[in-house]
Amino acid sequence: MMDFDRVVTLDDLVESVPEALVREAEQKRLASEEIIDDSHHQHEKETRTVARDQSKAQRIREYLESNPEARNKDVVEALKQYKVTAADVANVKSLSKRTSAKRTSAAPRETKSRVERSESTGLAPVGASVSLPELEAGVAFIKASGSITRAKHVLIIIEQIRDNVK
Numbered sequence: 001m002m003d004f005d006r007v008v009t010l011d012d013l014v015e016s017v018p019e020a021l022v023r024e025a026e027q028k029r030l031a032s033e034e035i036i037d038d039s040h041h042q043h044e045k046e047t048r049t050v051a052r053d054q055s056k057a058q059r060i061r062e063y064l065e066s067n068p069e070a071r072n073k074d075v076v077e078a079l080k081q082y083k084v085t086a087a088d089v090a091n092v093k094s095l096s097k098r099t100s101a102k103r104t105s106a107a108p109r110e111t112k113s114r115v116e117r118s119e120s121t122g123l124a125p126v127g128a129s130v131s132l133p134e135l136e137a138g139v140a141f142i143k144a145s146g147s148i149t150r151a152k153h154v155l156i157i158i159e160q161i162r163d164n165v166k
Contacts, residue, residue, distance in 0.1 A: 056079075056082060057091075059084065060075060060088060061092060061096070063078055
């Protein structure tokens with residue numbers, strides 16, 4: 001059984017705490033918030049300072065833009081104060097070649113509407129019914145392909161071949 005005479009409510013407990021202790025706890029809480037706030041501002045300042053510094057890759061790209069005929073060795077020598085290595089330069093050059101190749105090869109393509117895509121892939125438009133034999137054939141195709149992903153790849157290849165034949 002519970003002894004209801006001994007139950008203390010939260011209000012009774014708060015009233016029993018001396019006011020001096022409450023003030024002291026409140027001052028400690030405010031002081032700790034100020035410390036946390038100051039450290040947060042300090043961290044923001046450090047982040048901004050770091051953000052202003054350039055990365056090795058940025059420095060290498062800028063140097064290569066101003067000196068397009070520079071060899072890796074020349075770049076390393078010029079940027080040795082930033083601890084740039086020949087591997088860093090090679091990586092930046094390799095990445096820039098890849099991205100420039102992608103930009104030049106990315107010719108504008110015609111985009112098909114949803115209806116055109118569904119017609120070209122033979123997919124039924126939304127709301128059209130699919131018969132049970134078609135579903136069974138689809139499941140057999142997926143099993144033969146090995147997975148849904150592989151079946152999708154096969155369908156994409158078939159669609160590309162069909163588009164090229166037209």
